[in-house]
Amino acid sequence: MAKRGAIRACYQDAAVRRFPPTAAALRAKLGRAAVRSLDLNECPLPPSPAVVAAVAAAAQSANRYPDALCKDLAQALAAATGVETSQLVFTNGSDEMLTLVAMVALGPGDEAVMPAPSFPGYAHSTRLADGKPIAAALREDGANDPAGLLAAITPATRLLFCAPVNNPSGGMLEAAALTRLIEATPEDVLLVMDDAYGEFAQHAGGPDVLPLMARRRAPWAVLRTFSKTYGMAGLRVGYGIFSSEAVAQAVLQVKGTFNVNSLAQAAALAALADQAYKNRILDHNARERQRLASGAEAMGLVALPGVGNFISLRLPISGLVAAKALAEQGIIVRPWVEPGYENCLRITVGTADDTTAVLAALQGILAAQ
Numbered sequence: 158m159a160k161r162g163a164i165r166a167c168y169q170d171a172a173v174r175r176f177p178p179t180a181a182a183l184r185a186k187l188g189r190a191a192v193r194s195l196d197l198n199e200c201p202l203p204p205s206p207a208v209v210a211a212v213a214a215a216a217q218s219a220n221r222y223p224d225a226l227c228k229d230l231a232q233a234l235a236a237a238t239g240v241e242t243s244q245l246v247f248t249n250g251s252d253e254m255l256t257l258v259a260m261v262a263l264g265p266g267d268e269a270v271m272p273a274p275s276f277p278g279y280a281h282s283t284r285l286a287d288g289k290p291i292a293a294a295l296r297e298d299g300a301n302d303p304a305g306l307l308a309a310i311t312p313a314t315r316l317l318f319c320a321p322v323n324n325p326s327g328g329m330l331e332a333a334a335l336t337r338l339i340e341a342t343p344e345d346v347l348l349v350m351d352d353a354y355g356e357f358a359q360h361a362g363g364p365d366v367l368p369l370m371a372r373r374r375a376p377w378a379v380l381r382t383f384s385k386t387y388g389m390a391g392l393r394v395g396y397g398i399f400s401s402e403a404v405a406q407a408v409l410q411v412k413g414t415f416n417v418n419s420l421a422q423a424a425a426l427a428a429l430a431d432q433a434y435k436n437r438i439l440d441h442n443a444r445e446r447q448r449l450a451s452g453a454e455a456m457g458l459v460a461l462p463g464v465g466n467f468i469s470l471r472l473p474i475s476g477l478v479a480a481k482a483l484a485e486q487g488i489i490v491r492p493w494v495e496p497g498y499e500n501c502l503r504i505t506v507g508t509a510d511d512t513t514a515v516l517a518a519l520q521g522i523l524a525a526q
C-alpha cells in the first residue's frame with residue numbers, strides 16, 4: 158500500500174484555490190486609479206460613525222484576548238430577537254459558521270442537500286466535513302425550490318442548507334413555502350437557513366425566517382451576518398441562532414476559542430445600537446436596486462426577480478464577456494458560470510453614482526455588440 162504523505166490527498170491534489178482579488182490588486186491589474194467593487198455584495202457605504210468610534214476605543218485593549226463567547230453581544234441580540242443567549246454562537250463572519258454546522262452535522266459520506274446555483278460556501282463546507290453535496294435546482298423565479306430540496310433528501314442526509322434569499326439569483330421564498338420546507342424536513346436533518354439577506358427581504362415585505370423556524374420541533378439554525386446592512390464585511394462578525402442550547406453547545410465544541418476579535422465585538426455592539434444607520438442602508442439599497450432594475454429593463458435586459466443588495470441580469474451576451482468589458486471600464490461584477498445561466502451577471506447595489514455608471518457602461522457594451 159502506498160505510504161500516505163503528511164497532507165491528505167484531497168488537499169494535496171486540489172486545484173489552486175482562487176480568492177477574490179482586492180480592490181488594490183484590481184486597480185493595479187487594470188491600470189486604473191479607482192475601481193467600482195460591485196462583485197462581493199458589500200455595503201457601498203462605510204459603517205456608522207458609532208461603529209468606527211467603537212473600533213478605535215476597543216483598539217486600546219487589543220493586548221487582551223477577546224471574550225470567547227461574545228457575552229455582551231449575545232445579550233444585546235437576545236434582547237433584540239427574543240431568543241435565549243444560550244441559543245447564540247458567534248463566528249468570524251457567517252462564512253465560518255457554514256463550516257461549523259457542517260462539522261457538527263456531517264460525518265464521512267453523509268449528505269448535505271443545498272440549492273444550486275447558490276452560495277459556494279454550502280458545498281465547500283460540506284466537502285471540508287467529508288460530506289457529499291447534493292444539489293437541488295432553483296425554482297423558475299430563482300428562489301430555492303422546497304419541493305426539489307425535499308426530494309433530494311435520502312437516508313444519508315444530515316444537513317439541509319436553504320437560502321431564503323438565494324445568492325446569486327436574489328429570488329426570495331415566501332412564508333408558505335418556507336413553512337412547508339420547515340415542516341417536511343426530517344427530524345434527523347439539521348435545517349440551516351442562511352439568512353444573510355433576511356433584513357433586505359423583510360424590508361421588501363418578505364417573511365421573517367426566525368419565528369417560522371422557531372415552530373420546528375427538530376434541530377435548526379438561522380445564520381445571520383453583520384457584513385451587509387451594518388457595512389461591516391471587513392470586521393467579520395456572523396452568528397447562528399440555534400434551536401436549543403444543546404445544538405449551540407455542539408457548535409461551540411468546534412469553533413476556535415477566540416474566533417471573533419475584540420474590535421469586531423465592540424463594532425457589532427455599536428452597530429446594533431444604531432438601527433437608524435441600518436434603516437438608511439436598507440432604504441438606499443431599495444432605491445438603487447430599483448434604479449438598476451428599471452434601467453436594465455429599459456435596455457431590454459431581464460432583471461431576475463429578487464431582493465438583496467445585489468441584482469442579477471440576464472443579457473443577450475455571455476456574462477463572462479460582459480463582466481470583462483465592464484472591468485475594462487473599472488466596474489467589477491460577478492458573472493454566473495453555472496450551466497443554463499451563462500448569460501447572467503450579478504451586480505452588487507452600489508452608490509447612486511455606481512448605478513449611473515453601471516447603466517451607462519452596460520448600454521455602451523450592448524450597443525457595441
Ligand SMILES: Cc1ncc(COP(=O)(O)O)c(C=O)c1O
Binds near residue numbers: 250278324353383390
Ligand atoms: C448567501 C450568503 N451567505 C453567507 C455569506 C457570508 O457572509 P459573511 O461571511 O461576510 O458573514 C454571504 C456573503 O456574501 C452570502 O452571500
